[in-house]
Amino acid sequence: MKVLIATVKPFAMVAIEGIRQECEAAGYELALLERYTEKQQLLEAVADVDALIVRSDIVDKDVFDAAKQLKIVVRAGAGYDNIDLDEATAHNVCVMNTPGQNSNAVSELAFGLMIMAVRNFYDGKPGIELKGRKLGIHAYGNVGRNVARIAKGFGMDIYAYDAYCSKEVMEADGVHPIEKVEDLYKTCQIVSLHLPMTSETKESVNYDLVNLMPRNGLLVNTARKEVVNEMDLLRLLNDRLDLRYVTDIKPNYHDEFVHNYPGRYFSTPKKMGAQTSEANINAGIAAARQIVGYLKEGCEKFRLNK
Numbered sequence: 001m002k003v004l005i006a007t008v009k010p011f012a013m014v015a016i017e018g019i020r021q022e023c024e025a026a027g028y029e030l031a032l033l034e035r036y037t038e039k040q041q042l043l044e045a046v047a048d049v050d051a052l053i054v055r056s057d058i059v060d061k062d063v064f065d066a067a068k069q070l071k072i073v074v075r076a077g078a079g080y081d082n083i084d085l086d087e088a089t090a091h092n093v094c095v096m097n098t099p100g101q102n103s104n105a106v107s108e109l110a111f112g113l114m115i116m117a118v119r120n121f122y123d124g125k126p127g128i129e130l131k132g133r134k135l136g137i138h139a140y141g142n143v144g145r146n147v148a149r150i151a152k153g154f155g156m157d158i159y160a161y162d163a164y165c166s167k168e169v170m171e172a173d174g175v176h177p178i179e180k181v182e183d184l185y186k187t188c189q190i191v192s193l194h195l196p197m198t199s200e201t202k203e204s205v206n207y208d209l210v211n212l213m214p215r216n217g218l219l220v221n222t223a224r225k226e227v228v229n230e231m232d233l234l235r236l237l238n239d240r241l242d243l244r245y246v247t248d249i250k251p252n253y254h255d256e257f258v259h260n261y262p263g264r265y266f267s268t269p270k271k272m273g274a275q276t277s278e279a280n281i282n283a284g285i286a287a288a289r290q291i292v293g294y295l296k297e298g299c300e301k302f303r304l305n306k
């Protein structure tokens with residue numbers, strides 16, 4: 001069996017070594033395609049592989065067509081909006097993710113962005129502290145829960161909205177559950193996004209919603225750029241000079257944000273949330289183990305497609 005790691009944004013070396021050990025212990029060969037720039041490179045590399053490990057890399061019909069022996073793809077991470085699940089099913093390929101494995105890394109970065117913004121991007125002027133501030137967590141999955149855990153250490157007053165999570169789970173974490181998403185934005189000066197990108201969430205963070213935020217509102221996005229309606233946000237930042245936006249996912253309209261809203265906007269140049277050695281090791285090794293479990297024992301835990 002041959003396993004390919006195909007990552008535009010490479011894992012830490014130590015994670016690759018861990019994945020290699022898992023594969024070799026199972027008697028599998030490991031191949032590596034890192035920092036590829038053309039889709040064609042991926043199409044050629046998948047031609048003879050049985051299993052594929054990716055991150056945010058696009059795995060579409062062309063990839064499945066080119067990968068004649070492919071049996072399983074594991075997205076080493078949480079969000080799987082980069083993988084065409086219907087095509088996977090049509091090609092008889094199992095798709096999995098590794099939920100929770102990189103969530104601490106992402107949530108720590110949310111605070112990195114938050115502190116940078118509330119300290120005015122370190123421009124020397126007095127900022128504000130997180131202690132006692134109302135924090136809104138939009139979607140209470142693995143990352144949202146880690147954000148709540150860290151926010152407690154900062155002494156923040158924590159609120160969360162999640163249509164799919166019970167209020168008992170939030171209350172057990174010391175988080176105030178919010179029933180209507182609008183109320184989260186009305187209540188909290190800082191809102192941190194942790195939504196997956198789906199047809200339901202796409203562009204759902206729009207003008208009307210963010211405009212509900214109190215004065216000096218700060219929106220933090222370590223989720224996906226697509227969940228925010230960028231045109232709306234551009235318009236809103238123009239209409240409300242008190243609002244700020246910090247994101248780990250460079251928007252399509254990055255240049256407009258930079259040009260029009262200096263001092264109120266920041267984006268990391270590359271998505272860095274999950275880019276720690278620990279997250280790479282956790283997600284990468286989990287991916288390798290899931291592949292071995294599926295190929296040797298038919299274990300389908302974490303399977304995403306039918």
Ligand code: 3PG
Nearest residue numbers: 055056077078079271274
């Ligand atoms: C995820 O969905 O797991 C995170 O957004 C991390 O994505 P990455 O592996 O592309 O950094």
